Amino acid sequence: MKKLNIGMVGYGFMGRTHSNAFSQVNHFFDLPFEPVLKTICARNLDRAEAFKAKWGYELVETDWRRLVESPEIDLIDIASPNDTHAGIAIAAAHAGKMVMCEKPLSRNAAESEAMVRAVRAAGVPNMVWYNYRRVPAVTLAKQWIDEGRLGKVFHYRAKFLQDWTISSDLPQGGEGLWRLDVSVAGSGVTGDLLAHCIDTAMWLNGGIDEVSAMTETFIKSRKHSLTGKVEPVGIDDASAFLARFHNGSLATFEATRYARGHKALYTLEINGEHASIIWDLHDLHRLQWFDHKDAGPTRGWRSIHITDSDHPYMKQWWVPGLQIGYEHTFIHQAADFLSAVGAGKSASPTFEEALLTDYVTDAVLSSAANRQWVKVQGGNHATHA
Numbered sequence: 101m102k103k104l105n106i107g108m109v110g111y112g113f114m115g116r117t118h119s120n121a122f123s124q125v126n127h128f129f130d131l132p133f134e135p136v137l138k139t140i141c142a143r144n145l146d147r148a149e150a151f152k153a154k155w156g157y158e159l160v161e162t163d164w165r166r167l168v169e170s171p172e173i174d175l176i177d178i179a180s181p182n183d184t185h186a187g188i189a190i191a192a193a194h195a196g197k198m199v200m201c202e203k204p205l206s207r208n209a210a211e212s213e214a215m216v217r218a219v220r221a222a223g224v225p226n227m228v229w230y231n232y233r234r235v236p237a238v239t240l241a242k243q244w245i246d247e248g249r250l251g252k253v254f255h256y257r258a259k260f261l262q263d264w265t266i267s268s269d270l271p272q273g274g275e276g277l278w279r280l281d282v283s284v285a286g287s288g289v290t291g292d293l294l295a296h297c298i299d300t301a302m303w304l305n306g307g308i309d310e311v312s313a314m315t316e317t318f319i320k321s322r323k324h325s326l327t328g329k330v331e332p333v334g335i336d337d338a339s340a341f342l343a344r345f346h347n348g349s350l351a352t353f354e355a356t357r358y359a360r361g362h363k364a365l366y367t368l369e370i371n372g373e374h375a376s377i378i379w380d381l382h383d384l385h386r387l388q389w390f391d392h393k394d395a396g397p398t399r400g401w402r403s404i405h406i407t408d409s410d411h412p413y414m415k416q417w418w419v420p421g422l423q424i425g426y427e428h429t430f431i432h433q434a435a436d437f438l439s440a441v442g443a444g445k446s447a448s449p450t451f452e453e454a455l456l457t458d459y460v461t462d463a464v465l466s467s468a469a470n471r472q473w474v475k476v477q478g479g480n481h482a483t484h485a
């Protein structure tokens with residue numbers, strides 16, 4: 101097994117999920133590479149040192165520019181806020197490093213296009229961490245759709261609901277609150293939450309042709325943590341849109357951080373001519389399945405526990421009936437990436453595929469601003485691998 105030295109940017113929420121994934125992946129998957137937690141990079145040296153000690157990194161770096169130039173690093177993994185993605189990824193590609201990047205690929209499609217050009221020119225393996233594709237139940241849904249079990253798809257419905265920004269006392273910007281600062285995040289729930297829903301949707305149901313959206317910023321100004329001043333809020337607090345998929349199906353998408361009681365409720369439902377599927381992040385190891393071909397007396401919704409060894413990824417884990425969780429989706433994605441690199445490829449979603457999501461989120465924001473239907477760039481040939 102060849103060693104692959106990881107340079108991780110960011111020790112926050114995603115820095116932890118990725119470090120955990122790289123630490124665990126070889127325990128459960130047979131892979132051509134052994135990722136080595138080589139260098140953790142973040143601006144605060146003391147905290148980076150503490151993270152290094154806790155997670156077993158070998159080195160600390162406080163400037164990502166030095167990290168990407170380091171000859172010791174094979175792969176740059178970007179787990180820092182959205183405004184940093186483009187600069188780091190482009191520099192990493194120029195330096196010939198493999199690049200993994202957190203979602204959304206960047207703040208908007210123009211930035212993401214530059215990232216796609218950079219990895220394409222450098223010919224380096226790349227991937228974006230849209231991890232919900234690697235929930236075994238969601239992967240199984242993809243397999244059933246590809247096998248044609250749903251028949252023609254009529255409807256796609258997705259929601260991602262949270263409630264953590266309702267208080268008007270919550271500041272914007274800075275540590276932990278960069279998602280409320282539009283200059284850092286690029287957008288609000290559209291790029292943060294709907295991007296996940298859109299990535300899964302296009303993976304399962306093909307490209308989106310056009311959208312009609314509405315967004316709202318409920319709290320118009322907040323104190324900025326870095327300047328101390330009350331400043332206008334530029335992000336969308338809530339976003340909902342109608343969409344037409346290229347396959348003719350109709351869709352509704354909704355995301356908000358103002359749904360009191362909901363913490364991270366990502367749900368999706370697909371209705372086809374023969375069957376329907378429902379998946380719910382709060383019950384992530386279950387797939388709800390209705391098949392009209394079932395015999396009449398027993399026809400009804402089934403709740404399938406996705407823990408058997410013939411379910412996607414599950415034979416790598418425990419015994420049938422024992423479920424896995426959120427962190428495993430990142431381990432699966434790391435495993436798929438390392439396998440792909442072994443075969444001289446990138447793993448899906450690549451930067452190029454993730455850019456298609458940015459085209460949709462840009463169209464959503466444009467539609468909401470102009471109160472009009474907007475055609476999605478690349479929509480009618482946007483199918484994901």
Ligand SMILES: NC(=O)c1ccc[n+]([C@@H]2O[C@H](COP(=O)([O-])OP(=O)(O)OC[C@H]3O[C@@H](n4cnc5c(N)ncnc54)[C@H](O)[C@@H]3O)[C@@H](O)[C@H]2O)c1
Pocket residue numbers: 109110111112113114115141142143144164179180181182184202203204229230231275276292
């Ligand atoms: N796949 C998912 O489900 C998922 C979930 C959460 C976040 N994300 C994405 O992951 C990224 C990070 O989000 P998070 O929740 O981990 O944020 P976070 O605030 O928890 O952590 C961000 C980290 O980046 C570091 N950082 C900021 N600027 C930096 C710079 N210039 N150089 C080096 N380090 C820098 C911070 O010190 C911190 O360690 C974002 O793009 C976000 O959209 C994805």
